[in-house]
Amino acid sequence: MSLTLGPGYPRAVTTPRRAPGGFPVVGIIGGGQLARMCAAPAAELGITLAVLAQSPDDSAALVIPASPVGEHTDEAAVLALAEVCDVVTFDHEHVPAEVLAAVRAKGVPMHPHPEALRFAQDKLAMRTRLTELGIACPRWAQAHTVAEVARFGDEVGWPVIAKTPRGGYDGRGVRLVERAEDLGDWLTRAREAGEGLLLEERVPFVRELAVLMARSPSGQLATWPVVETVQTDGICTEVIAPAPGLDRTLAEKLLTAGAQIAAALDVTGVFAIEAFETRTAEGEPGFVVNELAMRPHNSGHWSMDGAVTGQFEQHLRAVLDLPLGQPHARERWTVMANVLGGDYPDLYPAYRHVMARDPGAKIHMYGKGVRPGRKIGHVNVCGNDLADVRDRARHAADYIQGVVTE
Amino acid sequence: MSLTLGPGYPRAVTTPRRAPGGFPVVGIIGGGQLARMCAAPAAELGITLAVLAQSPDDSAALVIPASPVGEHTDEAAVLALAEVCDVVTFDHEHVPAEVLAAVRAKGVPMHPHPEALRFAQDKLAMRTRLTELGIACPRWAQAHTVAEVARFGDEVGWPVIAKTPRGGYDGRGVRLVERAEDLGDWLTRAREAGEGLLLEERVPFVRELAVLMARSPSGQLATWPVVETVQTDGICTEVIAPAPGLDRTLAEKLLTAGAQIAAALDVTGVFAIEAFETRTAEGEPGFVVNELAMRPHNSGHWSMDGAVTGQFEQHLRAVLDLPLGQPHARERWTVMANVLGGDYPDLYPAYRHVMARDPGAKIHMYGKGVRPGRKIGHVNVCGNDLADVRDRARHAADYIQGVVTE
Known part of the structure; x- marks a missing residue:
């Protein structure tokens, strides 16, 4: 590996330093906040991390010593990381199949492995497989033409949801379609990319739920309580754990579906199922299942403070095939509120104010610069009174963000 | 700062990369496990750390990107660190007064500051000051000669405890003295160092307790519950939080003494009072007060999993003069058991076994090589049944250490 030194910021592209005692090194492709949030449990557990970051200022690169800079699409960069690690995992789902194949050819284990990851990378593959498994999904179809979109909409009712099968997140790559003609531009781009679009009926839902689980290569499964997620403009803004008033039978059905998906797809690591x-x-x-994510997930951030084992510790245990930790909730309620980028770049004064106002709030910041709508942190609050806990979490996040000023 | 590259381990002596948003950099002198355990809360809080380590393999240097290598006695190395930090704090109490003075001359805040730190560095100064404050101490004297030792022992009863005023820890620098003549070698060395020895009566105690508090430069004080500490061969092996069956009035007196000491000595950051x-x-x-420590302390490791705000998060908040977090216990009991180095250097298989046996145990490893008796990790267990919690913590720690094999 080469040595990169910027002006004023000497920094080596480091090989991870192995801790003595036989402790392993986990490589993470991608240096976003999900990789960053692995740093705390890794330091506690004595596990070394190495992260392939796009920039030395990536969220994870700021806190993980071995953070070589390179693209997740660059086979050489990914292989250089994989070769110094005992296992490779992912901050996101965007590593190309050819790159994954190259890592496999070197014999470095990946979790989740490419066959499973495919179902999180490609929503058409996901829908096809879940339907085969008999998992409840919205009615869906693959469309290549305006005529196919029109047929689908006439069948399930307008408007319909169109999704690009690959590369979407946080509401990107998702569109509400009122008339088939409106989708012309996306269809053209999909055709050029050699794929179809995913169409789904718009499901009239009561609320959104998420199931978070971890599965180890040995097949051990650990399940956190089902949570309620609140989305604003397609971005998760709040999570309530456990989902208030959730029907017991429905909770069991969701967990059963999760276990079935995990086993059938041979998922390893933490994964999330978003459902309506x-x-x-x-x-x-x-x-009905809305989305699958094969990685720690925003809907699981509450577990960092609210569960015996948080999702990032559990993900490390799972990808290392270590025995999984207890996923039980530590308190009756935990609410997670996301801090999104607002209009004010200087967060520290507001953060300080929130600490003074609420000494029990657990504030998590990602070391990211402010851009409107960007996830830059979150706040967890635990307690017995849901209305109070929810209010405190929301207020703290809004205050840091600059939405409220008192 | 210079660039140090070892064979196979390229590593820059880095300047810390500041996170955007106005978040500060905390410098820590010393790269032991106390510095390491600041890494997790710093990453979560969005605070950047920089550590002056003695080696790139130091416990903290393994997990903190900006870990220049240098001695805490080397003024230039300490100043180079201080100059890139907003505040400086300490992993240990051994930074010489001249070096502290040089940092002060540069205008970089230090917490605890040298005037307070002095009472943790010099046990004679500590005893003198606590006695002035009317805090209960064992009867004590300063001794330069065998005759003075004999006089003190005849007065308080044999055996007596002798302590080197500076540099001791974990039972080092402490000796049980049966006859004054036995102390000849230490007295000679003390004379050569231009100081006396501290003599203390051997206090017949029921058990050992510790008071852990944090105080900010603004004077805010936060107090964890009083804990019981169990020492084996002068090394802390177990902590029970809160101290079982502690007399309420005694607890109040201890907390009052802690608050009095903190204010009188203008202590900043986390500090611990060990008492009999x-x-x-x-x-x-x-x-009676046995020792003072002006830093996060082994008796507070339980708080990492057992309190709303752990001692390392609280220390960061305190030294940055941020509002302090809630120190309340999250569960009825938390027991911390230290993992000491044993005979087996390969810890990972036993660690794996412990995870399988007890999925609720919170395991903390320091990335340190095994040496007999060296503190290399600890285990926290929380729950309602003290006997069970204690047994689980002890068993997990003993198993990793190799003391028990089933």
């Missing part, structure tokens, strides 16, 4: 909670005409609760 | 719990002939509980 529905009601039949008779008022019976049900669900 | 005593009984009068009438069975009345009392205490």
